Structure formats: structure tokens, C-alpha cells
Amino acid sequence: MPATAAPAPSPTSRVHLAQNLAAADLTLTADDLARITGIAPDGGLGGRLR
Incomplete structure (x- = not known):
């Protein structure tokens, strides 16, 4: 599976949809990725x- 693959979110509420959309703007640092x-x-x- 490519490193860019992600599960497709299926929100059950508008709150969950907003959380899923906000996650697209998340930036992980090298330290985050290492952890x-x-x-x-x-x-x-x-x-x-695999």
C-alpha cells in the first residue's frame, strides 16, 4: 500500500465530517513521524x- 493511502472517512455526523476535513490540514513534523x-x-x- 502506498504511503499516501488512507482509509475513506464515512462520518456519521456533521461534527465528525468537520473533524475529518480538519485532519487534512494537519502537518506532522519529522519527530511526529518518527514517533x-x-x-x-x-x-x-x-x-x-501486506
């Missing part, structure tokens, strides 16, 4: 989608 990689080195996919 995420440390927690989920396979991108959080586990073995099921």
Missing part, C-alpha cells in the same frame, strides 16, 4: 494488508 513509526513500524497495517 508514529516507533509505535506502528508497519504503518498500522499489521500483516493483513
Whole structure:
């Protein structure tokens, strides 16, 4: 799966839709990405989608 792939959000309310849209503007630093990689080195996919 490419690094740019993401699940398609399916909000159940306007609040969730607003949260999903706001997430598109989120900027992660190199430190953020390193921490995420440390927690989920396979991108959080586990073995099921590789």
C-alpha cells in the first residue's frame, strides 16, 4: 500500500465530517513521524494488508 493511502472517512455526523476535513490540514513534523513509526513500524497495517 502506498504511503499516501488512507482509509475513506464515512462520518456519521456533521461534527465528525468537520473533524475529518480538519485532519487534512494537519502537518506532522519529522519527530511526529518518527514517533508514529516507533509505535506502528508497519504503518498500522499489521500483516493483513501486506
